[in-house]
Amino acid sequence: MKSAEDMIETGNSARTGDTRQRLTDMKLDALILTIPENVLFLSGFWPMIGASILVFPANGNPVCIIPGCYEEESRQELWEAVPEYYSYGLTSSPEPFAAVSRLLKKAAGGRQWKRIGIEGSLRSAAVSWNSAEFILPDKQYTGVLEEVFPCAELIDIVPHLSRWKARKNDWEIERIRRASEISCLGLDTFERLAVPGRTGVEIAAEVEKRIMIDGTGLDGAKRVRAYAQVATGPVETAIAYRPNEISTTRRIEEGDLVLLELGVTAEGYWADRTRVRTAGKPSEQQLDIFALVLEAQTAAIRAVGPGVPAGAIDDTARSVIAKEGYAGEFPHITGHGVGFSYHEPLPVLRPDSPDTLEKGMVHSVEPGIYIPSFGGMRLEDDILVTDNGYEILGPYKKELA
């Protein structure tokens, strides 16, 4: 990890250079982005709330329109974009969109843009730092864009953006790796606490606390937060493939399966992990199923490399599980992109996936088996596709007990 000074000096010029070329190729005059993960992607600044707007032209300097109260943070983080600050959230602040409108005009600098890429079809977005709320790019926002650029076609750039974000460069990988390494702190706490007498909600809270306290400051990460879900016992773990679980106050009993699903962000870059443990001495069946899930995950990870169809990785994991007769008990995908958010749409590792793995992609590999009245198991790590194979980000041991 470079020092803060180096980061600012070098920025991520590979990314901004690539993007300029893409805009030119697509005959786009500029991008205007406001979802925090996208502002981060092309400016280096991770907005605290969704009130910052990045104007990224094909030619000339990008401009980032930012609430004035975040001047210090944004000056430390922005690569090359020129910050423009506006008064926000104070009793003395004028209507914010009036300022935004003025600053958008200034950013365009009289250029008559004809084609502008915007976030037109966004379906899912990562939460911003510490935010119990989410600011959405609403009709008023797009109305301002239409008013400021009346001659421009506003083009939905989200499908392209998803593709650009899927292949991470070295600068980004360094930061995603840091998030994965920080996630290991939570895996460690999980291992210690997955014991009889504890509850899922206790373990989840302790995992989140550990990551926030011990992760903040690691390699310069200033904003670290975890979202943990802990299922315990046969009933809860048997449905632990759902998008969100409720960690409960049920007390763990001897021999229970305990499953941790963990999302971690460090400075806006994400990790996604899963571990499973037996509280106490595991049964023969638990050991067998665990060995099978581990075999499926290991085989799938080993198959990762550039040029490999994403569906083939899914097939590798699914075949291992199917050969023991558990095909129907592995109901979810084998993996998904991760990095700028907890779940990215590309690549998707599932049967019939249209995606091919490319160098720089980061994706989860997370096979699982869920059996009613027995329980569920899943193992998940984030895998980087390298020049000729793969790298497990933030390696961490996998043991049932």
Next chain:
Amino acid sequence: MKSAEDMIETGNSARTGDTRQRLTDMKLDALILTIPENVLFLSGFWPMIGASILVFPANGNPVCIIPGCYEEESRQELWEAVPEYYSYGLTSSPEPFAAVSRLLKKAAGGRQWKRIGIEGSLRSAAVSWNSAEFILPDKQYTGVLEEVFPCAELIDIVPHLSRWKARKNDWEIERIRRASEISCLGLDTFERLAVPGRTGVEIAAEVEKRIMIDGTGLDGAKRVRAYAQVATGPVETAIAYRPNEISTTRRIEEGDLVLLELGVTAEGYWADRTRVRTAGKPSEQQLDIFALVLEAQTAAIRAVGPGVPAGAIDDTARSVIAKEGYAGEFPHITGHGVGFSYHEPLPVLRPDSPDTLEKGMVHSVEPGIYIPSFGGMRLEDDILVTDNGYEILGPYKKELA
């Protein structure tokens, strides 16, 4: 707090009855809502992610379209809406919008709706439970609505919805009060830990952990989460009026001010609190400023009642602070609505507010003073407007040390 069984039996018929009447008055045939806080508002079910859709007609039973994996939770929570489940997030799941389209048609039951209220101008939304991501009602979503209801006018209902949500009924107040009471657990932990040697990030993590562990299960709350921000020392607390703070690894020194900003959700209902402490023995100036902030908050709270202009409450707090010469050091609003999210737009307590307080409104009262090189102080509680006055929700002591 009633038992789970009573809640389901009685639901919140006052709310659904009111809403039906409003739809009739506005000549709206139905509402179609998908933001979690709005689905909760009119159905009793708090979606775990943003993939549930509530169809609430002016006549007939509401229908809630829900990912099938949340059948158990939704059956426990839904009042009168009929659940319709669709396969979501599994490798076997068809394209979700195909199912949504089919179920929307079924919900309309052949009725030719002409005017449908939708979330057309949403700017800010509360995060859903435990979610590191947010699902947004995007173009594909509105496209499905247009396709399913080709003859209907889709009308932006958000400004109305904000007004309806501003006045809480007894059912809702009971749940918002519970969130406020749970927030007191965090205030207690904050008081104990705001001492020399601790860091802001440590205190924030401990406050969140305490609320999650000890708040879950309180009065039947199953999903409890806190978002804490802790500023320490003169530099950090002097800017602690910003929408989001970064809790840091700076170690608290003897005599430092320590400020906690705290958002808490319990089952989708929210509390918003602030306390400030001196680590160790307070200085004369700290005691004086604290007394002034407390006087301003106390005077403002005592002025709360139905029929009172929201601007008058702001004026009460601001006048107390101004009389000692600190008008310029109180740069933010005195309060805002709270309950279905951490911040609601109505009422807003600021100079020139157009709002008048009404019975059932819940709003924060949170004056503050921020002085460069000295630091910042704020006190915040959530206040219910009652028949003839006010109630402080989750009362908790205010002491500087």
